[in-house]
Amino acid sequence: MNFLPDVRILCDTCGGGRFDPETNQVRLNGKSIADVLHMTVDEALEFFTPWRSIAHPLQLLQDVGLGYLTLGQQSPTLSGGEAQRIKLVTELAKVRALTEEVDPLREAKAQATARARARKAGHQGEVVDGGTFYILDEPTVGLHMADVEKLLHVMHRLVDAGNTLLVIEHNQNIWAEADWIIDIGPEGGTDGGQVVAEGPPAQLARSRKTHTGRLLAEFLAAHRGEKPEGSEGKATRREASESKANLAGLRPASRTRKASTSRTTTRARKTDPH
16 A cells, blocks of 8 residues: 555644644734644745744855745655755754854863764864765756855754755856866766766866866856857857856855965865766
8 A cells, every 4th residue: 555645634623724723823924823733834934033042044045045935834745955955054054153142151062072972983182073965966956046045044053053065966056166176077977987077167167177177167157257268168058068067165155266276175076887
C-alpha cells in the first residue's frame, strides 16, 4: 500500500485549524494561533514587527525569497531549494556578530568548548574558531532574479561573520560573486570528471579555455556594458547546458572582483549532476 498517495480528510471538529475551540479562544491582536499559521511570511512579518525576536527570523526568510510560504506549511511540501534556504536562515539567525554586541560570557564558553574538543582529538596549540563550513546545492532553483540578489546578500552576511560557503550552482550571478571557482569537465557525464580550471571568476573569464570561462566572460562583459572579445565569446546553448559551477566563499558586495582581493581560504567546485 506504500505506493498509493496519501489521503487527507478534513477534521470535523477543528475544520483544518489543528486546534480545539478552547485554544483558538486565545488571541493576540485579534488573531488565534490557527490564524497565525495561515499567514504568509510577509504577512506575519508585518504582524509581529513589535516583537523583534520573532520578526528577525521572519525578516531573514523574506530576505532569501521565502515570503510567500505560510507559517503552517508542512515540510514535505517544500522543494529542495526552499528547504535549503530555510536551513540557511536557521544558521544565519545564529549569527549575532552582525546584529548584536558580542556576549563575553557566551564567547568564553564557546572557546572553552572548542579547546576541550581539540584536546580530546589530540590537537596541540591554540584553538581558533574558524566559523562554520556550509555546503549549498543549487539554492537558487525556482528563485526570481530579484530574490537571487536577496540570497546573495544573505550569503555575504554569512561569510562576513567568518563562515565559509561551498555552493553548487548554475546561476551566473552566483558564479560572478565567488572568491574561487573549481571547474570540472571538460564536458558532462562520462566526458567530464577532470579539473580543467580553477581560480577567481575574472581569471577564468580571461582564459576562455572552458565552457564556464566563456560563459562567465560573456556574463561579466554584458554587466559592464562591454562587447565580448573575439568570436569565442559567443557561447552555444550546448555550452550553457553543460556548464555547471560550484562556488564558495562569497565576497562582500562592496569588494572588487580582482584576483588580488580573493580569499585564499575559500574554494569552489564545478560539478556535473549526470
